[in-house]
Amino acid sequence: MTIEMGRTEITGPILSDGTPLADLIDLEKHEVSMRLLSDPEVFRLELQRLFARAWTVLAHETEIPEPFDYVSRDIGLDPVIVTRSRSGEINVVLNVCTHRGMQVCRAEAGNEKQFKCPYHGWSFNEQGRFMGSPVARENMHGAFHSKEELGLKKARVERYAGFVFATWDPDAPSLEEYLGEIKFYQDLMFARSEAGLEVLGPPQRFIIPSNWKCPGEQHAGDGYHAMTLHRSINELAASESDDSSMYGIDVSANGHGLRLIDRRKGKWKNNREAVLAAQSLPPFEKLRTIMLPPGMTPEMAEQLADTLTEDQMTVLADYPPSVGGLFPNMGTFCFEFPTPMGMAAIISWHAFVPKGPDTFEFINWYLVEKDAPAEFKDLMRRAATLGLGSTGFVETDDADTWPLMTASSKGYMGSQGTIKYGALTGEDQPLTGYWDKGDFPGGGHLYPGFTKDDAQWNWWLRWRDFMLDDPWGPDAHH
Known part of the structure; x- marks a missing residue:
């Protein structure tokens, strides 16, 4: 351990071949070793140092609306049950029997007052409390532990925008602190209405043969790949040129990232003149007329003045957040989307749940505003199934890329290569338009202009915090 530039340089774990884990991220060149995409040792360390400590999303509260409803999910490789108690409280308990380690629940969802282990x-x-075992008079739970000690392990639980987050770490900050300055922007996508969001049925769940970090870091702010990988989408969308959607502001905070699209320039085929004419209107008037937030009707937009601040409405009208991610393994979406039935919108959350160093489960929730009209919800469902998830052409593009990156990292020569994040905007760039940099209403690290690598590099720095040092300490990257 050495001291450099006022910071303590931490080498962290040493892998079995003698390589310090810290050496696999080059802080000077902004490069990451390909080895991190498939190394089994690194994966085991991630389970301990990252997934046992970070806040991760598991479910949406509208999946379990009634008392005793539950769904089965995973935190890393740990199976958990997300339940709603009689009082409405939401619990997350480890789905591992304290007797012999069998999973007590093997169904994906249901309604149960008690979970009975099928083994004994x-x-x-x-709520995970141990209720008893068969043949009570024989006291089969033994003499060494009280019933209170034999309950299922409970995680800390907090909610945001109806989504249920959990962590095993008693020292982790609150979820609001964990989200930090990215919450200002996430609210514009998922906390805009008084009624809130609801899921459109159970989430899609499918397996992709890829390391979970491939989609994780992409959703921190990789807008650049859309020009090439998603070229067909650009050709269908409302943008006039291939690169117009590449300009805006990338935002990063605590490893989370978002892309804000510049809507003020009128680069839209369908409503150029209207967008330009709307620039003289106050933010609320823009939002309730020509610049409706994706997924809201004009009638629903009337409540924005009550649910959002003036600063938030300003950003939502001129630089709406569209695609991003929450560290470590979540993707978030709220954007307009063209369909054969007309222009619609997609609101979606993803979770990339690791199943091994080269496999993850993709969980895809489709969402709508609870108070949206039925026909509006149906149109959004059609748009979402067309665009995202197992049936969507956006993620069929991505699902070709991530497995091949993971496979490339397994070869000897491939494992010697690096992933490069050298295209940096930096935070000293002026914000285009009528804002000076210091006057921009939102916080976080701001990278205006053409989308580059800054936010994704920050994702890797946050990953490094968890893997090498104390992620909650004063030297952590926020």
Whole structure:
């Protein structure tokens, strides 16, 4: 351990071949070793140092609306049950029987007041409390532990925008602190209405043969890949030129990232003149007329003045957030989307749940505003299934890329290569338009102009914090 530039340089774990984990991220060249995409040792360390400590998303509260409803999910490789108690409280309990380690629940969803282990019949209530075992007079839970000690392990639980987050770390900050300055922008996508969001049925769940970090870092702010990988989408969308959607502001905070699209320049085929004419209107008037937030009707937009601040409405009208991610393994979406039935919108959350160093489960939630008209919800469902998830042509593009990156990292020569993040905007660039940099209403690290690598590099720095040092300490990258 050495001291450099006022910081303590931490080498962190040493891998079995003698390589310090810290050496696999080059802080000077902004490069990441390909080895990190498939190394089994690194994956085991991630389970301990990252997924046992970070806040991760598991479900949406509208998946379990009634008392004793539950869904089964995973935190890393740890199976958990997300339950709603009689009082409405949401619990996350480890789905591992304290007797012999069998999973007490093997269904994906349901409604149960008690979970009975199929191996020896030990029972637990929806909050994880041990209720008893068969043949009670024989005291089969033994003499060494009280019933109170034999309950299922409970995670800390907090909610944001109806989504249920959990962490095993008692020292982790609150979810609001964990989200930090990115919450200002996420609210513009998912906390805009008084009623809130609801899911359109159970989420899609499917397996992709790729390391989870491939989609994780992409959703921190990689807008550049859309020019090439998603070229067909650009040809269908409302943008006049291939690169117009590449300009805006990339935002980064605590490893989370978002892309803000510049809507003020009128680069839209369908409503150029209207967008230009709307620039003289106050933010609320823009939002309730020509610049409706994706997924809202004009009637629904009337409540924005009550749910958002003036600063938030200013950003939503001129630089709306569209695609991003929450560290470490979540993707978030809220954008307009063309369909054969007309222009629609997609609101979606993804989770990339690791199943091994080269496999992850993709969980895809489709969402709508609860108070949206039925026909509007149906149009959004059609748009979402067309664009995202297992049936969508956006992620069929991505699903070709991530597995091949992972496979490339397994070869000897491939493992010697690096992923490069050298195209940097930096935070000293002026913001285009009528804002001076210091006057921009939103916080976080701001990277205006053509989308580059800054936010994704920040994602890797946050990953490094968790893997090498104390992620909650004063030297962590926020």
